[in-house]
Amino acid sequence: xxxxFQDTLMKFMMPVANKVEQQKHxxxxxxxxxxxxxxxxxxxxxxxPLAIANLLGSGAVYDFLTAHMSIFTYAGMFTxxxxxxxxxxxxxxxxxxxxxxxxxxxxxxxxxxHLILSGLSxxxxxxxxxxxxxxxxxxxxxxxxxxxxxxxxxxxxxIIKLPDSVPSMVGESFAALIPLIVNAVIAVAIANISLAASxxxxxxxxxSILAPALSTMDTLxxxxxxxxxxxxxxxxGLHGPSITSAVWASFAIAYEAENMANYAAGAPxxxxxxxxxxxxxxxxxxxxxxxxxxxxxxxxxxxxLKSIGTVGIVPSLFGxxxxxxxxxxxxxxxxxxxPFVFGPMVITVITYLSMTSGLVGKPxxxxxxFLPPGVGAxxxxxxxxxxxxxxxxxxIMTLFYYPFFKMMEADExxxxxxxxx
Amino acid sequence: MKIxxxxxxxxxxxxxxxxxxxxxxxRGMELTIxxxxxxxxxxEVGKWDVCLVGPQLVYAVANIKSQLNIPVASVEPRTYxxxxxxxxxxxxxxLIEG
Numbered sequence: 001x002x003x004x005f006q007d008t009l010m011k012f013m014m015p016v017a018n019k020v021e022q023q024k025h026x027x028x029x030x031x032x033x034x035x036x037x038x039x040x041x042x043x044x045x046x047x048x049p050l051a052i053a054n055l056l057g058s059g060a061v062y063d064f065l066t067a068h069m070s071i072f073t074y075a076g077m078f079t080x081x082x083x084x085x086x087x088x089x090x091x092x093x094x095x096x097x098x099x100x101x102x103x104x105x106x107x108x109x110x111x112x113x114h115l116i117l118s119g120l121s122x123x124x125x126x127x128x129x130x131x132x133x134x135x136x137x138x139x140x141x142x143x144x145x146x147x148x149x150x151x152x153x154x155x156x157x158x159i160i161k162l163p164d165s166v167p168s169m170v171g172e173s174f175a176a177l178i179p180l181i182v183n184a185v186i187a188v189a190i191a192n193i194s195l196a197a198s199x200x201x202x203x204x205x206x207x208s209i210l211a212p213a214l215s216t217m218d219t220l221x222x223x224x225x226x227x228x229x230x231x232x233x234x235x236x237g238l239h240g241p242s243i244t245s246a247v248w249a250s251f252a253i254a255y256e257a258e259n260m261a262n263y264a265a266g267a268p269x270x271x272x273x274x275x276x277x278x279x280x281x282x283x284x285x286x287x288x289x290x291x292x293x294x295x296x297x298x299x300x301x302x303x304x305l306k307s308i309g310t311v312g313i314v315p316s317l318f319g320x321x322x323x324x325x326x327x328x329x330x331x332x333x334x335x336x337x338x339p340f341v342f343g344p345m346v347i348t349v350i351t352y353l354s355m356t357s358g359l360v361g362k363p364x365x366x367x368x369x370f371l372p373p374g375v376g377a378x379x380x381x382x383x384x385x386x387x388x389x390x391x392x393x394x395x396i397m398t399l400f401y402y403p404f405f406k407m408m409e410a411d412e413x414x415x416x417x418x419x420x421x
Numbered sequence: 422m423k424i425x426x427x428x429x430x431x432x433x434x435x436x437x438x439x440x441x442x443x444x445x446x447x448r449g450m451e452l453t454i455x456x457x458x459x460x461x462x463x464x465e466v467g468k469w470d471v472c473l474v475g476p477q478l479v480y481a482v483a484n485i486k487s488q489l490n491i492p493v494a495s496v497e498p499r500t501y502x503x504x505x506x507x508x509x510x511x512x513x514x515x516l517i518e519g
Binding site: 014017018021022027030031034035094097098100234237238239241242243307308311312315318320322323324325326327328329331369370 | 428429430432433436459460463464475476477478479480481483484498499501502503504
């Protein structure tokens with residue numbers, strides 16, 4: 001790849017990456033969605049006893065687990081099944097912070113708006129079916145609406161001003177009152193208009209609009225585009241997932257939560273492209289599945305490669321491969337473009353097909369990040385075959401890197417000998 | 422001197438934190454340093470003298486700078502890859518003095 005071509009591409013990509021980074025709503029959605037991952041992990045833990053019972057099928061442990069299942073899975077009801085409430089709060093706080101208007105009531109206002117929009121009042125209680133995975137898109141609206149309304153009112157100075165002698169906390173709570181009331185009124189209006197006009201609760205209306213997008217994102221072509229862009233950006237030294245996840249994180253997290261809810265309910269699990277799958281399988285040991293490359297570098301005769309490999313091996317085992325990406329370097333390295341950008345796409349095809357064919361279990365939980373290869377995959381599926389898949393993927397990637405690595409090593413050795421002479 | 426490091430998840434930059442701290446100790450410098458994910462940058466306003474950004478977030482430098490109002494720059498890739506504490510510390514000092 002010649003440098004002029006690279007410069008042109010860079011000139012094109014930097015502003016795009018910069019624009020995405022500065023788009024406050026997109027960033028708030030991404031940051032807010034990623035903030036609920038710990039809640040998903042708690043929900044996943046509460047699903048473990050159910051998954052273990054399903055694995056066992058019979059015996060004393062099985063009997064004990066099934067007899068007390070409602071206690072074991074109790075937390076799931078308040079985490080996975082109410083995920084959108086947490087997300088509404090996190091997205092609102094992230095957005096309000098970027099505007100510099102985050103206050104005591106920011107999170108609460110978003111939760112209030114979201115509950116009004118999504119919790120359908122029924123005889124003797126509230127229908128919570130739209131507070132879980134299927135409420136995750138509505139909560140984006142709830143959060144943005146609540147922050148924007150508050151921002152507009154504050155900007156237009158439509159807040160109650162009190163004399164200076166009033167203690168500041170009292171003043172603050174009054175100042176926040178009007179935006180809170182206006183938000184409630186708007187949310188009640190939207191909720192009731194939706195019910196009257198479409199006969200559907202607001203999130204059902206949103207989900208019917210989003211249906212085409214929702215079914216498109218969880219397909220092999222969509223996943224391949226995501227992986228290609230992620231790897232391509234990385235090749236130019238830009239953090240791929242950080243940029244692309246502004247678009248896909250909401251979908252992947254919604255799919256993950258839906259799979260968890262279905263699994264808990266004993267219904268079939270349908271989605272493949274979950275947040276956990278991306279990091280624990282498709283990008284295991286870092287973007288580009290570089291573990292094999294790191295090992296080859298460690299054992300290289302070229303001193304520079306060996307030193308980077310040695311520095312990079314431990315972080316790589318925990319999914320951090322920046323030392324390799326910038327050290328090898330992979331960025332702008334003509335030798336590694338093909339395996340680094342196209343290898344992970346092959347891995348994506350293999351992974352996708354092995355899950356659609358039923359060979360490997362689909363994700364039923366959200367694993368913690370930054371775990372050694374195979375660990376996240378196991379927690380995510382509770383299927384040992386998924387662990388095998390991860391290692392098969394890593395071996396295939398190593399074979400992919402091998403010939404290109406050899407060329408790069410030969411080139412490096414030539415340079416090193418040249419320096420000596 | 423107070424140095425803030427920033428990358429996507431605060432993970433890879435935390436490797437460099439340790440090395441910069443060691444470099445500062447060797448020089449007998451007083452240093453406060455930590456690594457944060459880029460999403461948390463808004464909570465760091467007014468607390469730091471200089472901010473070093475992982476090269477993978479070079480596109481975010483302008484945005485981070487506008488929020489922190491201190492010298493912000495991305496670390497040279499090779500320095501970042503090797504977690505070269507000395508070079509990164511020199512770079513941070515040059516940014517403040519520059």
